[in-house]
Amino acid sequence: MKPFERVVDEHGPTVLRVCRALLGPTDADDAWSETFLAALRAYPELPADANVEAWLVTIARRKALDQLRARRRRAVPVPELPETAVDGHQPADEDLWRALRALTTRQREAIAYHHLVGLPYADVAALVGGSADAARRAAADGMRTLRTLLKERP
Incomplete structure (x- = not known):
């Protein structure tokens, strides 16, 4: 089995793309970190013939869903509405x-x-x-x- 550090190097960008696509740029880094923390704990038990990329994407999906659920439960107070760009284009x-x-x-x-x-x-x-x-x-x-x-x- 590969060292876990190589797994992170090989599949980290893919996991980050999934997290960004599901959560947006703000929460993606947290989901990425949580994905690899969970994967690190489970990695020793992973069968040698497992598809590591698919396994990591599954973990990332679950972590993203956890964050989406938590986001819905959290109130986000803001002191004032954000300003839009001068020309109205974001x-x-x-x-x-x-x-x-x-x-x-x-x-x-x-x-x-x-x-x-x-x-x-x-x-x-x-x-x-x-x-x-x-x-x-x-x-x-x-x-x-x-x-x-x-x-x-x-």
């Missing part, structure tokens, strides 16, 4: 994240796991539930929505 990252939030959870996960991680639709289906065809449809519908929303920006 930076590209904010536009993209706003469009991603408009997707259903299944669509966002299907896009993240297939297009960002490169998992085949059968593996995406195993992660999110349903069939490979349903995962393909969710990703296609989500991509169509993203294209529409991002094309409409000012």
